[in-house]
Each structure stands twice: as C-alpha cells, then as structure tokens.
Amino acid sequence: MQLSVNGKTHELDVAPDTPLLWVLRDHLHMTGTKFGCGKAQCGACTVYVNGAPARSCMLPAAGAASAEITTIEGLRGPAADAVRRAWTTLDVPQCGYCQSGQVMAAAELLERNPAPTDADIDTAMSGNLCRCATYARIRRAIHQAAGELEAGRNA
C-alpha cells in the first residue's frame, strides 16, 4: 500500500484494516499524532485527509491510500504558525497529550473561518477532549491567533 503523508509517499506492508493512526505511529514512527480513545471520541489522533480534519484512529489505512495526509509534524502555513505562536504565548498546554489534535483542529478552523466566534469555536473544538481542561486558554489562543492573522492581512 502507498500512503502520502506530509507530501512524502511511503510504501507500506500493513494489514489494510490497520487504522491510519497506528500506521503513522508504529510503521512510520511519526508519533506526534496521539492515541486517546480508539473510537473517534477524543480527537487526540486528528490528522487532515485532503485538508479536512479526520480521526485517524478509526480510519483504515487502506481508505486513506489515495489521499494526501497531513499530520502535526507536517502542519504548516500562516494559520498554523499563528496558532502555535498563540499557544506558546499563552502557555495553553498542560500535559500536552491532546494538543497535537487541538492545534490541528484550531488551525483548520482559522483556515476556514478567519474570525471565529465563541460559538464557532465550540462547534469546531468540542470534539477535541482535554482532560487538563485547557479549554479557556484554547479559546483565548484561537481569538488571539485570529487577531494576529487579521492584523497580518491588513498590514
């Protein structure tokens, strides 16, 4: 099976029902994408499949074979940069385990919606669990990143 991850094509010999998450982690040794629930309940395993957020823990690798996959290691662009800066400025993460998924979800939200409201943030982010409950800072950081992107556009 061939898998295209972060712009690079990998030739893999894996059982086709293996979830993409475990192909990334155990076969490609890209461990930034995290295992949290195995049931698409927590969002720790969020990757992009053709640019859209997907839960890699329930997506059979064979189903992603023709797609372009982006992981936290390959996440780039103005929105991602702004999100990371805001996350760092506000020290959003505590344990950090869910934050790859949070950053992926937040960057995608800002790509699609440059000025999200609190309600937009709730809709986009409520599938990403954080047991440390860093939600208040995630919200602030998304607003801050949006403001920075807006300032950049107007500059």
Add this chain to the structure above:
Amino acid sequence: MRSPAPGIPARPQGSLSRRGFIAASAAVAGGLVVGFRTAGAEAPPAPAPPPTPNPFDAYLRIGADGRVTVLSAHMEGGQGVGTGVATLVAEELGADWNSIDIEAAAGNPVYYGNMAMGGAFQLTGGSTAMSSSWHRYRQAGALARQLLVAAAAEAWNVPADEVRVAKGVLSHASGRRGTFVDFVERAAALPLPEDLKLKDPADWRYIGNAGLRRPDTAAKTTGAQDYTIDVRLPGLKTAVLARPPKFGATVKAFDAAAVRRLPGVVDVIETPRGVAVVADTYWQALKGRDALGVEWDESRAETRSTGDLFAAYRKQAADGEGIPIHGLGDASAAFAAADHRVEALLEFPYLAHAAMEPLNAVAWLDDGRLELWGGLQMPDHYQAVAAEIAGVAPGNVVLHMMTAGGFFGRRATPDSDVIVEAVSLAKALPGVPVRVQWSREDDMTGGRYRPMYVHSVHAALGADGRVSAWKHHVVGQSILKGTAFEAFLENGIDATVVEGIDDMPYAIPNLAVRLTMTDVGVPVLWWRSVGHTHTAFAVETVMDDLARLAGRDPVEFRLAHLDKSPRHRRVLELAADKAGWGTPLPAGRHRGAAVHRSFGTYVAQVAEVSVADGEWRVERVVCAVDCGIAVNPDIIRAQVEGSVGFALGAIAHGAITLTGGAVDQDNYDSFRILRMNEMPAVEVHIVDSAEPPTGIGEPGVPPLGPAVANALTSATGKRQRVLPLGARV
C-alpha cells in the same frame, strides 16, 4: 549504556563525565536533608544512596553549550512542576531563563526524596512538589552560583563579593565578563561553601513572575513532546493484555496457539495480571487479544452492582456505627436539642481518572539490568517492585521519568499495576524491550477509581443562629487498606477518606465524625484532591443549607464561623468581592459560593450558573487562591482553570457504575468528561503572601462542586445530594 533512539531523553546514568558539568553535590544534598524535614512529619531515616556514577548531577548541570539542565525530582504531567522547580534554580543561580532545560530525575531518594513527606521516598503527588522543592532547589541554585562566583573571583583575582551574576553572565566592575561555562570546571573542583546565601525576595526576578513561559510548551504544539507511548527502542514490541472482566476473576483457559499464528504476534504470555499478547505493533497485539477467547473463573470475583453497594452504604450510614475519629463537645445532644436541623444523605459515585494518555510502561531486561520508562509518580516504589520481579538489584533498575499525558493520581498505584505487567513481560522476554499499552477501554474499566461514598450529615443551628451541632458519618472504601501502603493507616483509620471534615475551619462547638470502611473488590485510588473530592461537597453544601435555614447570606454566614481561620476568610472575601457577590444578576442567573483548604492551599470559588428550561450551565467561576508565595502565578492560574473544568465534568457527568460486577462505562462516550462547549469563563485571583509555597495541582478541584450545587439550589430552591448532577435540574 545502551543508547536509546533519538528523541528519547537520555539518562545521565553512568554516561556523564564530570568535565563540563557542575552540580549541587551529594554531600550538600545529603547533609542538609535532616535540616529540611517538615516539622512534625514522620521522618524515617533516608536510606543510603545507591552507587551513583556521578554524584555531581543531582540537581543541575551546566552543559558545554551553556544550557542549564535542571534535574527535577518530580514527574511532569502537565501540572507545571518542572517549570516550578526550574524557576527556583534559575532564580538563585542567576541563569538566563531561555537557557533552561528540564529533566525529571529519579533513583536516589537521598537527592529526590519528597521533603514534604519526610524525605525518605520520591513521590509526585499530594500537591507537594513546590513545598518539597522550595528549600532544596533554591539552595541547589544558590550553591552553584556561589561556586561559580568563587571560581570567577579566583580566576580574575578579585574578591568574590565583587562578582556579579545576572542572566547567566558573571561580571566584574573591571570589565571582566564570562559565562557559566567558562568557570564550570574550576567551580566543580572547589570546596563547598559553608554558608549558603539565598536571595532577598525583593531581588527575585523569576519567582512570582507571571511573564515566565513554560519551557515545555513549544514541543507540545509540534508533536515533538515524547510520552511513554512514544518511546522508541530497537526491536521494541507492544503488548496488550486481556484482564479480568470482573475484579478478582482469574484466568481459566485461552487459545494461545491460534493467536501465536497471527501476523506480527511474537508471543502469548500469562502474567499475574492477565494474558498478554506481544506483537510487533499495537494493532497486531490488539487483534491478537481479540482472538484469545479467554475463559474466566469468576468464583472469587466482585459481582455486586453499584446500586446494591449504594443501598448497603446507605444502610450503614443510617445505623450510626463506624469508628469515631473526631469529636468536640456532644454533637448528638446538641443536635437533639436544636429546633432547626439539616439532615443530608449524599451519594458520590466511582470516578475514573481518564487521563488522555492511556496507561502504559516500557521495560527492557538485558544482561542483569532493567530499564523502565513510564510516568512514574512513585519511582522508588516501582524500582523496588521491578527489581523484585526481574530478580535484579534495585541499583540495576534504571528509571526513565517520562512526561505523563495527564495522571491525576493514576500513576501512583501501590499495586504497581502497569509496572508489574511490563516488568513481568520483560522478564519473560529477556533482551526484548516491551511496551505494555492499555487501550482506552482497559484504562476506563481497569479500576483504581475514586471510591464511591455515602455521607450522612446531621447538622443544626443553635438558638443564636450559629451552627451548634455537626454529626458526619462517611461510608466507603479506604484507599490504603489492603495495599502496600496499609502502614499509612493511623490506628486503622484512613485519613484520606475524611480529610476536609475533621479539619473543617468552621467554629462549631459540637462535632462528631465517624467512618465506616467497607470491603469491596473494586480497586480504588487517589483521584485529584483525594478525599476532598467528596468531603468539601458535603461540608460546603450542608453549610449553605444551614445558612438558608438561618435566613443568612451564605458568604456572610460562613465568614461568621471563620473567626479563627483568617486565610479561609481572606480567599472567601476576595472571591465574593471579585464576583460581585450580592449585586444583581441578569434574569436566570444565580450564584453559589464555597471555600475549602486542601494540601495547605486555600481556595474559594463563586460559581455563576444559568438555568433555562431545566438545563443548566456554569457561565463563570471566580476563584481566589492562597497558596503561599506564588512561584509561577500563570501556572497557578492554569491549574485552577483546569481544576474547574476537571471538577465540573465530574459533578455534571462523572460516574463509573457496575452491573453484576462489570464496569458499564468503557470510553469517553459513556464516561463523559468536560468538553469545550461546557467550559465556563474562569477568573483566578491570587492572594499576595509571604508564606512558603503550598500545592496548586489539586486544591482548585474541591470547591467547584459545592459552589455550583449551591448556585443551582439558589436557582431551583431544591437540593440535589446525589452526584453526578446530570444535565437537568
């Protein structure tokens, strides 16, 4: 030393030369231990240190690249403890904050024993890290600074008191300048100074600085931060275990042969904790486990349902039995004589920790040496357990303190659950590194819960309108009884069950606290803020009911009973003030307050809830915190914000139930934790204090439940005493 794969923090064990490094010395570390012991703490003598290849790497090293690595005695799991410890070192050392790296260290209780718990063993827990570290790590930083200054003074031939240190640079009025690296070698060879001078608090630039950022944040936004699940080793295998479906069940039979034929499966091994399938990858191991077809012997298993247990507990709570553990005056007589009474029966469910990183550990036994990677809250305990299982000397067990993907108490298990599993498999497969990885379902159904409890509270008002009597009976499991830590029971009493009741701050003349410890086959454990998770709810909701009964404002009523507790008063007044207590609210909004001390820290919270069509949500929580000197104000705020969300998820949704002994919840869909859309706005106000720092990882949790419940009672006029509250009132 075997070199781990890239990305794995290398342990300095045996690999560091003295050259290029400086550290607070073993002599100082050991010699000052006695002087640091917490007054009144049981302090068994610290054991002799195991042979340490380099005694000069106890607390900090300065690398040839100028980086200062702080060796933290505490496991990082999000609570910010590494940053806290590093702040103390950097402050006294005079380091540049941007040059600081943090590593957790273990394996020598003389260096790393928890000073807040007597110093004899290393432990991350009980919100003790800052109180344990406050003297130790400032002294380590100061010692290193003094040695560097002495070295520079010697090299420049100037008096030591003329050498300045700031942001990692040593300088002299003559124009001479140098960095730490320039003087490390000379400093390391100097005799240790006899008197250690700590900075005047007026000169602190890092302690108390809210602008200090966490060094570990950036890696957590790029996927670069490694946890136990990310440990890579040559030939590493993954094991998944089939564990008993009911607590106490044992293996009867399974089909190893069929599983061994599956792709990627390396072995099938029966351990004392279940049947392990060891495979090349997690998915292969999981598929292998599905095919095991284990038959279980449930003849000795716990088969009761939580409904049965609650019924039994309620009966026990009503019968007035139990061990009297605290008494003042005559509570029964005062209660009988009172005209205005509150009788409350409260129920608290089992709760899962549900940290985002499912439990795991990596073990590798090779040539008489065992290496262990994990989120290790109790490294010495795990080292001893691992040594015994592996049949090696404890000194041959090398511990790798990984950052934990959350823990909340779950990685401090007296029975060393996942450690026993990993080491048992490493022993069965010598030379092969093995990671035991629990699935979410394993983690959720695996027990070690916050115990379920029933509280019976009988409280009354005297003729003067003050609380005259308080009878409190708690029924539930002991966390310590029947474990390796049973010795911590005091006269057969588990203090962690009643903490927060017998030491309640209110001036009540007649107080009687009783405890019934039950025997249930469900393993239980400390869960973020331990006994305070339920005792604060009971005390602070009943106190609110008494205020209502007295026709008094709940905050004013509490303050009237807090004459002898100024720190409680201060946080309650501050939270009430900042929340606008007593000022009008928009229609549908209601406030509730609670104050509680746990782990030496005082927290008051005012919750503002909205109720519409029977559905409620918490809109805002105003918190006031007194945790002594605020070493890292922004981390204190973060911990309290997170505690609010953690606690709110629990009181709104959290419950583990059992049916016929089997756990009903197995993932985040059935055991709900808080989600983004439920998170309230949180404000945290920190009391200015010169007291030594106390903990902050846990104390933000206890007041949230009662503050919210009190707000809901304000809204509805009803009192719900069974948790979780659910989505509707």
